[in-house]
Amino acid sequence: LARLLTEKREELASSHGLQWRVTGIHTRRHGSIIDPEGIDLALALRRMDGGQSLESPSSAAAPADGPAFIRACKGDVLFENTPVNYESGQPAVDHLRTALQCDMHAITANKGPVVHAYVELSQLAARRNLRFLFESAVMDGAPIFSLWRETLPAAVLQSFRGILNSTTNLMLTLMESGDSFEQAIARAQALGIAETDPGGDISGMDSAVKVAALVTVLMGFPFKPHQVERMGIESIPAEEVRSALGRGRRWKLICQAQRAGSEVTAFVRPEQVDVSDPLYSVMGTSSAVTFHSDVLESLTLVEGNPGPDTTAYGLLADLLRAVALRG
Amino acid sequence: LARLLTEKREELASSHGLQWRVTGIHTRRHGSIIDPEGIDLALALRRMDGGQSLESPSSAAAPADGPAFIRACKGDVLFENTPVNYESGQPAVDHLRTALQCDMHAITANKGPVVHAYVELSQLAARRNLRFLFESAVMDGAPIFSLWRETLPAAVLQSFRGILNSTTNLMLTLMESGDSFEQAIARAQALGIAETDPGGDISGMDSAVKVAALVTVLMGFPFKPHQVERMGIESIPAEEVRSALGRGRRWKLICQAQRAGSEVTAFVRPEQVDVSDPLYSVMGTSSAVTFHSDVLESLTLVEGNPGPDTTAYGLLADLLRAVALRG
Numbered sequence: 001l002a003r004l005l006t007e008k009r010e011e012l013a014s015s016h017g018l019q020w021r022v023t024g025i026h027t028r029r030h031g032s033i034i035d036p037e038g039i040d041l042a043l044a045l046r047r048m049d050g051g052q053s054l055e056s057p058s059s060a061a062a063p064a065d066g067p068a069f070i071r072a073c074k075g076d077v078l079f080e081n082t083p084v085n086y087e088s089g090q091p092a093v094d095h096l097r098t099a100l101q102c103d104m105h106a107i108t109a110n111k112g113p114v115v116h117a118y119v120e121l122s123q124l125a126a127r128r129n130l131r132f133l134f135e136s137a138v139m140d141g142a143p144i145f146s147l148w149r150e151t152l153p154a155a156v157l158q159s160f161r162g163i164l165n166s167t168t169n170l171m172l173t174l175m176e177s178g179d180s181f182e183q184a185i186a187r188a189q190a191l192g193i194a195e196t197d198p199g200g201d202i203s204g205m206d207s208a209v210k211v212a213a214l215v216t217v218l219m220g221f222p223f224k225p226h227q228v229e230r231m232g233i234e235s236i237p238a239e240e241v242r243s244a245l246g247r248g249r250r251w252k253l254i255c256q257a258q259r260a261g262s263e264v265t266a267f268v269r270p271e272q273v274d275v276s277d278p279l280y281s282v283m284g285t286s287s288a289v290t291f292h293s294d295v296l297e298s299l300t301l302v303e304g305n306p307g308p309d310t311t312a313y314g315l316l317a318d319l320l321r322a323v324a325l326r327g
Numbered sequence: 328l329a330r331l332l333t334e335k336r337e338e339l340a341s342s343h344g345l346q347w348r349v350t351g352i353h354t355r356r357h358g359s360i361i362d363p364e365g366i367d368l369a370l371a372l373r374r375m376d377g378g379q380s381l382e383s384p385s386s387a388a389a390p391a392d393g394p395a396f397i398r399a400c401k402g403d404v405l406f407e408n409t410p411v412n413y414e415s416g417q418p419a420v421d422h423l424r425t426a427l428q429c430d431m432h433a434i435t436a437n438k439g440p441v442v443h444a445y446v447e448l449s450q451l452a453a454r455r456n457l458r459f460l461f462e463s464a465v466m467d468g469a470p471i472f473s474l475w476r477e478t479l480p481a482a483v484l485q486s487f488r489g490i491l492n493s494t495t496n497l498m499l500t501l502m503e504s505g506d507s508f509e510q511a512i513a514r515a516q517a518l519g520i521a522e523t524d525p526g527g528d529i530s531g532m533d534s535a536v537k538v539a540a541l542v543t544v545l546m547g548f549p550f551k552p553h554q555v556e557r558m559g560i561e562s563i564p565a566e567e568v569r570s571a572l573g574r575g576r577r578w579k580l581i582c583q584a585q586r587a588g589s590e591v592t593a594f595v596r597p598e599q600v601d602v603s604d605p606l607y608s609v610m611g612t613s614s615a616v617t618f619h620s621d622v623l624e625s626l627t628l629v630e631g632n633p634g635p636d637t638t639a640y641g642l643l644a645d646l647l648r649a650v651a652l653r654g
Contacts, residue, residue, distance in 0.1 A: 004622070008481055016481060141623055143478035150477035151470035153647040154335060154343060155640070278629055281605050290631070295331070295640035296468055298631025302605055304617070305624045313482070313622035320480040 001079060001312040002041050008316070016320060024062065024073035028082075031055040032062035034072055066091050067098040077322060079315055080108040086200065086209055086225060089116030096132065100124045105322035109136035109311050114213040115225060131322040136314030138164060138210045139287050140306035143317065147301060148218050155293045157218050159258035162289030163282050164210040166306065167194040167201035168233050168253045173284050175241040176250070184238070193285055203232040204253060204268040211255045211266050214289075219257070221264045228257075229267035236270050249274050252282070255289075278302075328406060328639040329368050335643070343647060351389065351400035358382040359389035361399055393418050394425040404649060406642055407435040413527065413536055413552060416443030423459065427451045432649035436463035436638050441540040442552060458649040463641030465491060465537045466614050467633035470644065474628060475545050482620045484545050486585035489616030490609050491537040493633065494521040494528035495560050495580045500611050502565040503572050511565070520612055530559040531580060531595040538582045538593050541616075546584070548591045555584075556594035563597050576601050579609070582616075605629075 005012075005020065012018040021038030031053035033039060044054055055062075063069045070078060078099035082092050089112035096106040096113055097120075106125065108114075113121060114134050125132040135145050148157065163169050170193055171184035179187060185202075188194035200206045208228035215223035233253055241251050249272040257266035273280050278300050282288045288302040303310070332339075332347065339345040348365030358380040360366060374381055382389075390396045397405060405426035409419050416439035423433040423440055424447075433452065435441075440448060441461050452459040462472050475484070490496050497520055498511040506514060512529075515521035527533045535555035542550035560580055568578050576599040584593035600607050605627050609615045615629040630637070 011481060142626055143474065146478040147470065147474065151473035151644070153644050154338060155644075275602060275608060276610070278605075278608050278631075281602060281608055283603065286625075288627075290629075295643075296630070296637055297633075298613075298629075299469055300615075300627070300629035300631065302617075302627035302629070303623070303625065304605075304627065307624075310623055316622075317478070317480050317482075 001081075001315050002045055004309070004312045004316055006041055012320075018320065018323060023075045024069065025054055026062070026066065026069045027054065032064065032069055033059050034062040034069070035059070036074060066095050070095060070098045070104070071102055074102075075104055077105045077107060077319060079319075080106065080110060080113075081315075082110060084110055084112045084200075084206075084209065086112065086205055089113045093117045093121070096121055097124065100128060100130055100132065103128065103130065105130050105319075106132045107315055107318040107322065108134050109315060110134070111137040111209050111213050115209055115216060115223070118213075118216050119222060131318075133318035133322060134213075135318050136311045138213055139289070139301070139303050141310035141312070141314035141317065142287075142301060142303035142306070143314075144214070144289065144301060145217060146317070146321070152293070152296075155295045157291060157293050159256070159292045160214060160218075160289050161254065161256045161279075163252055163279055163287050164255045164289070165201050165204075165207045165253055166285035166287060167198055168204075168207075169282065169287065170194075170285050171202075172233065172236075172241060172251055172253070175238040176245050178242070180238050202234055204230045205232075207253060207255050207268040211257055211268060215257050215264050215266060219259065219264055221259075223257075223264060223266070227266065229265075229269070231267075231269040233270050244272050250280055252279055254279070328408075328642050329372055331636070331639045331643055333368055339647075345647065345650060350402045351396065352381055353389070353393065353396045354381065359391065359396055360386050361389040361396070362386070363401060393422050397422060397425045397431070398429055401429075402431055404432045404434060404646060406646075407433065407437060407440075408642075409437060411437055411439045411527075411533075411536065413439065413532055416440045420444045420448070423448055424451065427455060427457055427459065430455065430457065432457050432646075433459045434642055434645040434649065435461050436642060437461070438464040438536050438540045442536055442543060442550070445540075445543050446549060458645075460645035460649060461540075462645050463638045465540055466616070466628070466630050468637035468639070468641035468644065469614075469628060469630035469633070470641075471541070471616065471628060472544060473644070473648070479620070479623075482622045484618060484620050486583070486619045487541060487545075487616050488581060488583045488606075490579055490606055490614050491582045491616070492528050492531075492534045492580055493612035493614060494525055494533075495531075496609065496614065497521075497612050498529075499560065499563075499568060499578055499580070502568040503577070505569070507565050529561055531557045532559075534580060534582050534595040538584055538595060542584050542591050542593060546586065546591055548586075550584075550591060550593070554593065556592075556596070558594075558596040560597050571599050577607055579606055581606070 024034040026032040033054045080095045092110045092113045099106040121132040174184040208225045208230045212223045212225045254271040286304045290300040351361040353359040360381045407422045419437045419440045426433040448459040501511040535552045535557045539550045539552045581598040613631045617627040
């Protein structure tokens with residue numbers, strides 16, 4: 001995000017009337033700095049890339065506590081990017097709440113607060129004429145939330161079906177090419193896709209949290225991850241993945257949700273799809289969702305080859321939405 | 328559109344604060360009526376479905392000339408849905424210009440005026456604080472234009488590639504299943520997909536006009552259909568379509584455009600795609616476009632099984648954008 005903001009500085013000023021400075025950076029491993037006059041981002045990036053702390057002997061001390069840091073920052077916008085906490089959404093929920101209470105727009109790439117505090121944070125933001133935005137929380141920077149909020153007025157989402165977890169989709173692709181389950185994990189980790197503990201991906205929990213976020217926001221139906229019926233990919237041997245491909249089928253970790261009367265039911269589970277299914281060609285780290293609504297029978301969004309850059313773009317897009325200075 | 332407006336009447340009022348009445352209907356074969364108090368749409372639909380004229384002995388005479396009719400209507404919004412004119416965009420351009428001059432928002436499902444008068448009509452609309460909108464002109468009701476206008480701020484479109492013509496894609500699907508070229512045309516006509524003269528579809532002209540519309544609007548680069556290098560599907564025998572499928576490949580009428588320095592180059596031509604291509608699974612009347620931008624490497628929008636209902640939804644969505652009363 002720091003690099004993207006820097007690269008787009010002139011374009012944001014000329015085409016969007018947006019000038020910015022970064023007044024605070026709070027990290028887990030590289031210290032914290034606050035400078036109301038604007039932090040030198042190029043210098044900060046060099047320090048981070050060099051494994052150094054952002055703090056220098058001359059810089060003022062910044063609070064180590066997240067909420068205290070946010071209160072001390074006096075910015076207009078908070079970008080909250082802590083790792084996801086499936087159970088409680090913390091500490092992201094506290095960070096975002098604090099930002100809104102301090103008159104800052106609250107933007108996050110973290111899906112935890114979406115499933116654990118969407119209604120509270122959205123209402124708090126609305127009361128204070130601020131925005132709580134989280135485009136990067138699902139499908140990286142692909143505009144899955146703003147597609148519904150901005151481009152499909154008066155459409156009612158009936159169901160959706162997709163592939164929302166990059167690690168498991170990459171693993172299935174690698175197993176098709178000959179990797180064992182363990183080799184696929186190791187390769188996904190080496191590529192920086194899977195975390196040190198990929199358990200949340202493999203068990204389908206990461207997908208379930210994303211499904212709950214989409215149901216909560218796009219269907220207007222508060223939904224928790226434990227309400228998503230869930231099965232991971234542990235039970236699919238690599239030989240079965242290759243054998244299915246020989247039969248013209250691919251195993252995919254499918255996410256699905258549908259309205260059923262006044263309820264919503266949802267699941268995450270491995271399924272075999274054939275070539276007639278748009279999800280068949282979603283390979284590697286790509287992701288996709290097909291939406292079925294009362295006005296459009298089928299609308300599919302596919303994001304190919306996402307990465308940290310696309311997540312950063314989602315945050316930037318949220319910034320432009322929040323400040324509403326778009327050209 | 329009349330049916331959709333009627334079905335959604337209560338939802339539009341309660342969720343979007345929008346109440347509406349139709350003050351005029353102008354048709355090619357069923358006459359024209361004007362009633363400032365509001366036309367009975369249910370009655371009008373019954374007359375149309377019964378092959379009758381909309382006019383009755385008691386109704387006031389409405390001008391037969393398009394622009395004169397629009398001036399006489401005194402509406403807030405014009406929905407312009409004449410058939411496309413590839414060469415000049417007329418009479419749609421005159422209709423839309425007249426509407427804007429009469430302080431009406433100008434909404435169309437016709438791609439002709441987009442390629443022939445986008446800059447003029449957009450500027451005229453902006454000067455008068457009105458909107459010129461055309462979501463249904465490409466990919467029916469799928470939000471291809473508003474995806475870019477509303478959800479991808481500060482993104483620069485570098486290139487796109489897709490399938491934009493339903494008739495030829497359906498024909499290729501039918502030929503894969505055993506139809507001859509002529510049988511495929513006849514079947515597409517019987518299904519109401521192909522027009523009596525499907526020449527514009529088969530020659531790639533319909534696709535070229537859509538490519539020109541996307542380049543003009545999404546790349547901000549005024550482009551005319553004749554600038555699109557064009558080859559239709561006439562030259563692909565049905566046997567070759569089936570033989571390619573046996574080799575794991577599908578013939579598709581591919582639309583593509585890319586920036587090249589300060590220029591844009593574009594083509595429409597049949598190509599064979601394999602299963603790794605997201606366009607491989609786009610079958611029948613479905614359509615799809617993959618966008619490559621400076622911030623998202625690959626974002627694909629697929630519309631499955633479109634029809635008149637989805638075109639109507641695009642018009643309704645444009646109405647809600649124009650009056651900006653969204654909930």
